[in-house]
Amino acid sequence: MEYPVPIESFRQSEYPIDPQFLKRWSPRAMNGAKIDLPVLMSLFEAARWAPSSSNLQPWNFIYGIRDTPAFDGLFQTLGKGNQAWCVNAGALVLAVSNTQQNGKPNKAHAFDTGSAWMSLALQGSLLNLVVHGMLGFDFIKAHETAALPIGYEPQAMIAIGHPAPVTQLPESYREREKPSDRKKIEEFVFEGKWPG
Amino acid sequence: MEYPVPIESFRQSEYPIDPQFLKRWSPRAMNGAKIDLPVLMSLFEAARWAPSSSNLQPWNFIYGIRDTPAFDGLFQTLGKGNQAWCVNAGALVLAVSNTQQNGKPNKAHAFDTGSAWMSLALQGSLLNLVVHGMLGFDFIKAHETAALPIGYEPQAMIAIGHPAPVTQLPESYREREKPSDRKKIEEFVFEGKWPG
Numbered sequence: 012m013e014y015p016v017p018i019e020s021f022r023q024s025e026y027p028i029d030p031q032f033l034k035r036w037s038p039r040a041m042n043g044a045k046i047d048l049p050v051l052m053s054l055f056e057a058a059r060w061a062p063s064s065s066n067l068q069p070w071n072f073i074y075g076i077r078d079t080p081a082f083d084g085l086f087q088t089l090g091k092g093n094q095a096w097c098v099n100a101g102a103l104v105l106a107v108s109n110t111q112q113n114g115k116p117n118k119a120h121a122f123d124t125g126s127a128w129m130s131l132a133l134q135g136s137l138l139n140l141v142v143h144g145m146l147g148f149d150f151i152k153a154h155e156t157a158a159l160p161i162g163y164e165p166q167a168m169i170a171i172g173h174p175a176p177v178t179q180l181p182e183s184y185r186e187r188e189k190p191s192d193r194k195k196i197e198e199f200v201f202e203g204k205w206p207g
Numbered sequence: 208m209e210y211p212v213p214i215e216s217f218r219q220s221e222y223p224i225d226p227q228f229l230k231r232w233s234p235r236a237m238n239g240a241k242i243d244l245p246v247l248m249s250l251f252e253a254a255r256w257a258p259s260s261s262n263l264q265p266w267n268f269i270y271g272i273r274d275t276p277a278f279d280g281l282f283q284t285l286g287k288g289n290q291a292w293c294v295n296a297g298a299l300v301l302a303v304s305n306t307q308q309n310g311k312p313n314k315a316h317a318f319d320t321g322s323a324w325m326s327l328a329l330q331g332s333l334l335n336l337v338v339h340g341m342l343g344f345d346f347i348k349a350h351e352t353a354a355l356p357i358g359y360e361p362q363a364m365i366a367i368g369h370p371a372p373v374t375q376l377p378e379s380y381r382e383r384e385k386p387s388d389r390k391k392i393e394e395f396v397f398e399g400k401w402p403g
C-alpha cells in the first residue's frame with residue numbers, strides 16, 4: 012500500500028531535487044504486520060554505505076522484529092505517547108553510536124550516525140515503508156536493555172512498519188498525520204558568515 | 208563528466224538497495240571549476256527536507272563559491288592536507304548545528320545535522336558532483352570566520368566540485384582515490400542486544 016497522503020500536494024521545493032527527498036516523511040499509521048528480516052536488512056545495507064570521518068562507521072543498530080522478545084524489550088523503553096502508535100510497528104530499531112575510537116573521542120560520532128540513519132530512512136521510504144525516528148524513549152533504559160558497552164550512546168529509536176490508513180491511529184494522532192513543512196532555505200543557508 | 212572510477216566494480220551490497228547508496232563516495236579529484244549557485248542550492252534543498260527531532264531543523268550551512276572572499280575564508284580554516292586538494296573545489300560549505308532550542312540543549316543536534324548532510328551528499332552524487340566531508344579543519348577558526356552565534360557548532364566542512372581525472376590530484380592522494388569499503392552488516396547490526 013502507498014502512503015494514504017498525496018505528498019506532492021503538501022510539499023514544494025524551491026530548487027529542483029530528486030523526488031525521494033520530498034516523498035520521505037515520518038508517518039505514524041502502521042498496519043501491525045511485521046517487517047521481514049531481509050527487508051530490514053536492506054535498510055541497514057543502505058545505512059552501511061554512509062560516509063564517516065576516517066571511514067570509522069561509528070553507527071550500530073539494535074533491532075527487534077514484532078512479536079519477539081527483542082521488539083518487546085525496545086518497546087518497553089518508549090514513552091507512553093510513542094507506545095500508543097508504535098504498538099503497530101513491524102520492527103523497532105535503536106540507533107547507537109560509538110563515541111570513541113581507540114580510546115579517543117570521535118567528535119563526529121553522532122553526526123556520522125545521523126548520516127547512516129538518513130540512508131536507512133530513504134531506503135525505507137523508497138520501499139514504501141513507514142520509517143519514523145524518535146527521541147521519546149528512556150535512553151538509560153535503552154542502554155541497559157540493549158546491553159550497550161561503555162562508550163556507546165543511543166541516538167534515536169526508529170519505528171518501521173507497513174503503512175495504514177490514518178484511522179489506524181489513536182484519535183489524538185490523526186490530525187498531525189501529514190508531511191511537515193520546513194524553514195525556507197534563506198533561513199539556514201548563508202554566504203560566508205552568519206547574518207547580522 | 209562521470210566519476211573516473213567504475214564504482215560498481217568496487218562495491219558489493221549484501222542486500223538489495225537503491226543504487227545511489229553504492230554510487231556515492233568521497234572523491235578528492237576536482238577540476239577547479241566553480242559550482243553555480245542554483246546547483247549548490249539544489250544540494251541545500253535536499254538537506255532541507257531531512258527529518259529532525261520535533262522538526263527543529265538544527266542544521267545550518269555557511270557556503271563559499273570558488274573565487275569569492277567567502278570561499279577563501281573557509282579555505283583558510285582547512286588543514287594543509289585538505290588544502291592540497293580542496294584548492295580545486297568549486298565550493299566549500301561549513302555544516303553547522305544549533306545545539307539549543309529555546310535555551311535548552313537539543314540532544315539530537317549533531318545527529319539531525321548528519322541526516323541533512325547525507326541528503327546533501329546524495330543529491331550531489333546524483334548530479335555527478337564530488338561531495339566530500341571533512342573534519343580536518345580548525346573548528347575554532349571556522350566558528351570565528353563564519354561569525355557563528357554562541358550555541359552553534361561546526362560539524363563538518365564539505366568540499367563540492369566537478370569531478371576530474373585522478374591525475375588532477377597531488378601524487379600522494381592518487382592511490383586512495385577510490386570508493387572505500389565498509390564493515391559487514393553482522394559487525395554493526397544486532398538483534399535485541401549487544402553480543403557477548
